[in-house]
Amino acid sequence: MADTAANGRPTEPGIKAIRLRHPWRNIFAVVLLLIVALFIADAAVRPAFDWPAVGKYIFDQRISQAAFVTLQLTVYSMIIAIILGVTLAIMRLSPNPVVSSIAWVYLWVFRGTPVYVQLVFWGLIGTIYQSIDIGLPFTEPWVSFPTRVALSAFILAIVGLALNEAAYMAEIVRAGLLSVDSGQEEAATALGMSWFQTMVRVIVPQSMRVIIPPAGNEVISMLKTTSLVTAIPFTLELYTRSRDISAVTFETVPLLIVASMWYLFFTSILMVGQYFLEKRFARGIGDRRPNKKADGATASMTGVTPVVGGNQPTVVLPPTDPPTDPPTDPPTDPPNDPPNDPPTDPPNDPPNDPPNDPPNDPPKGDR
Numbered sequence: 001m002a003d004t005a006a007n008g009r010p011t012e013p014g015i016k017a018i019r020l021r022h023p024w025r026n027i028f029a030v031v032l033l034l035i036v037a038l039f040i041a042d043a044a045v046r047p048a049f050d051w052p053a054v055g056k057y058i059f060d061q062r063i064s065q066a067a068f069v070t071l072q073l074t075v076y077s078m079i080i081a082i083i084l085g086v087t088l089a090i091m092r093l094s095p096n097p098v099v100s101s102i103a104w105v106y107l108w109v110f111r112g113t114p115v116y117v118q119l120v121f122w123g124l125i126g127t128i129y130q131s132i133d134i135g136l137p138f139t140e141p142w143v144s145f146p147t148r149v150a151l152s153a154f155i156l157a158i159v160g161l162a163l164n165e166a167a168y169m170a171e172i173v174r175a176g177l178l179s180v181d182s183g184q185e186e187a188a189t190a191l192g193m194s195w196f197q198t199m200v201r202v203i204v205p206q207s208m209r210v211i212i213p214p215a216g217n218e219v220i221s222m223l224k225t226t227s228l229v230t231a232i233p234f235t236l237e238l239y240t241r242s243r244d245i246s247a248v249t250f251e252t253v254p255l256l257i258v259a260s261m262w263y264l265f266f267t268s269i270l271m272v273g274q275y276f277l278e279k280r281f282a283r284g285i286g287d288r289r290p291n292k293k294a295d296g297a298t299a300s301m302t303g304v305t306p307v308v309g310g311n312q313p314t315v316v317l318p319p320t321d322p323p324t325d326p327p328t329d330p331p332t333d334p335p336n337d338p339p340n341d342p343p344t345d346p347p348n349d350p351p352n353d354p355p356n357d358p359p360n361d362p363p364k365g366d367r
Contacts, residue, residue, distance in 0.1 A: 053254035057245070058261060066241035067262045073157060073226045073237060074266075078219055080162035085169025092174050103170070110167035115160075116228050122160040123232035125151065154236075157229040165222055172214045176207035208281040216274030220267055238262055 091103035133141035227239035
């Protein structure tokens with residue numbers, strides 16, 4: 001039964017929200033939990049995993065040193081890849097067709113061939129180029145030294161990973177730069193800013209919101225790609241070192257679990273850093289302060305209260321009747337002001353009629 005307001009008019013009942021049930025979704029979640037529980041229970045007692053051996057090698061000195069080398073490969077390669085990727089992105093956006101074409105060919109080659117094949121080529125660089133000569137073309141070199149002596153396997157691994165990753169970073173940076181409206185650059189130019197000042201102070205800070213998420217994924221991918229430098233060959237990184245130990249101890253599965261745990265540890269740290277970077281560069285996006293007065297007026301008319309903010313739903317409320325004041329009838333008593341009618345008495349001015357007495361002409365005498 002509808003409620004009755006103070007003025008005697010019936011009001012609309014409020015909306016009663018009924019939560020939608022999803023029985024199959026709940027059943028699916030329960031099945032997944034059972035599968036996970038069964039897998040954990042089976043892995044805990046399966047002899048092949050050999051958890052005592054995992055605990056023995058997880059902090060082994062050889063494993064920890066290899067994990068540090070893996071971290072070095074990741075950091076050095078990403079630094080070079082970011083610098084080279086920004087350069088290639090600017091070259092791709094250049095109006096010069098020669099510069100743009102060279103950048104496009106670089107991306108075509110390094111994105112179109114597997115990274116493992118590229119690392120094999122870098123491992124054979126000493127066979128292809130026996131020496132590195134510095135000097136003018138078609139003259140005697142000023143300095144010459146053997147390639148195998150100048151470039152160690154560690155340096156070749158960094159170069160191979162960085163050159164491959166630079167091709168992907170170039171496309172990520174280019175997409176971020178293109179996401180900024182062209183009017184920003186025009187406004188900076190109108191203010192007298194140089195191209196370098198415009199890029200550093202206007203374009204790049206705004207594009208970081210688009211660049212950070214895929215760049216963070218590339219850093220995590222680079223950490224795992226370091227396991228392929230065995231193609232050079234470089235054998236001091238985490239995966240290859242654990243494989244060499246397992247070849248001696250015949251404990252392959254426990255050593256693979258140890259390597260995986262170290263990869264997961266580094267990846268978790270990188271994911272946390274990526275989260276805070278994204279939060280830092282996404283400030284001011286979708287967090288506008290709501291106008292409470294305007295929102296209240298909108299809610300009173302439409303029954304919808306908008307909620308402004310990042311990832312916040314709109315709250316729909318039932319329309320409510322405005323408060324009804326008691327009717328104000330006009331007063332029935334006449335006002336007590338004196339009447340404003342003009343006076344009825346005639347004015348007291350003397351009449352302007354001419355006198356009725358005859359004129360006082362002198363009498364006419366005898367002549």
